[in-house]
Amino acid sequence: MSLFVILTALYSIYAGVRANIRVYQASGLGPPQAMMGSVFGCMAVFIGVLLVLCARDLQNRGSIVMWEGVLRLVAGSIMMFFTMKDTSGTMARSRPLFDLIVGGIYIVALPIALERSPLYLLLDRLR
Structure with missing residues (x-):
């Protein structure tokens, strides 16, 4: 699970830097x-760095990754909503779909990997 968190964190860092470059x-x-x-790009970089740090100790920092899963599900849903309303066809559905899949994996697989209840992770309880 740590490797998956690191890979998705690196993608967040890449996407944030790319967003800032495009803005400029x-x-x-x-x-x-x-x-x-620019703000959203910087936030993506920050979240990516935070996830890399969390991946080093998922037992103690898993709740942060769990909340990132919730964030990805909410953000992916909002992005998918606006992507579906886009009549010009300029918005790709791959980015929101990626966030929805990653968020779902975080929400489902993290509690299994850490052998903790999803509610305990969301409430930051140890056991």
Whole structure:
């Protein structure tokens, strides 16, 4: 499970850096859109770094990864909703689908790997 968390964390770092680069390259973005793109990119990098640190000790930091799974499910659902409403066809469904799958794996596999209840992980209880 640690390897999976590290791989998805590295992807988050990559996606965050890529989002920031795209914001700085886009000349037509207004300040609000540029700011939000940059903030979300920085947040993705931060979450990726946090997940790398958590993967080193999942027994004690598994609750953070579990909450990241919840975040990915919520964010993936919101992104999929807006992707489905996009009539121009410019929004790819692969990114929200990836987040939904990773979030589902975190929510289902982490409690199994750590032999703890999902509720205990969400409430940050040891046993």
